[in-house]
Amino acid sequence: xxxxxxxxxxxxxxxxxxxxxxxxxxxxxxxxxxxxxxILSQDQNFQLKFIENKQNLxxxxxxxxxxxxxxxxxxxxxxxxxIALNPNFHEVLTQADIPDTVxxxxxxxxxxxxxxxxxxxxxxxxxxxxxxxxYMGLLTKL
Numbered sequence: 001x002x003x004x005x006x007x008x009x010x011x012x013x014x015x016x017x018x019x020x021x022x023x024x025x026x027x028x029x030x031x032x033x034x035x036x037x038x039i040l041s042q043d044q045n046f047q048l049k050f051i052e053n054k055q056n057l058x059x060x061x062x063x064x065x066x067x068x069x070x071x072x073x074x075x076x077x078x079x080x081x082x083i084a085l086n087p088n089f090h091e092v093l094t095q096a097d098i099p100d101t102v103x104x105x106x107x108x109x110x111x112x113x114x115x116x117x118x119x120x121x122x123x124x125x126x127x128x129x130x131x132x133x134x135y136m137g138l139l140t141k142l
Contacts (some may be wrong), residue, residue, distance in 0.1 A: 038082070073125055074124050
């Protein structure tokens with residue numbers, strides 16, 4: 001790495017620590033943004049603007065990846081649950097493939113992925129996912 005026109009070397013441990021700390025900061029920022037999204041989603045005007053843009057729902061679906069942080073998954077599911085309370089949005093959520101994505105998280109086979117080998121978040125993910133399906137009238141999928 002070059003500083004002041006000279007070569008400065010770092011051992012791999014220091015660089016590894018730097019990148020791990022940077023990654024932690026990024027994850028914290030994403031979780032804070034997801035918390036803000038959950039709070040904002042309680043406003044009807046925000047819900048309308050959020051649902052109108054189909055790209056927002058595709059980003060939400062990407063965030064429900066089982067390899068993401070379980071806390072992030074819970075916050076996104078909570079946001080979707082708030083939006084799913086409005087029956088006017090059910091068709092848009094269904095077209096965005098939200099029910100199948102949520103159902104995938106409820107299945108027992110994926111439990112070990114999104115819980116990082118612990119049982120702390122499994123119950124919450126399943127509860128929040130089932131809540132979305134119930135709000136959308138898809139109880140038979142459970």
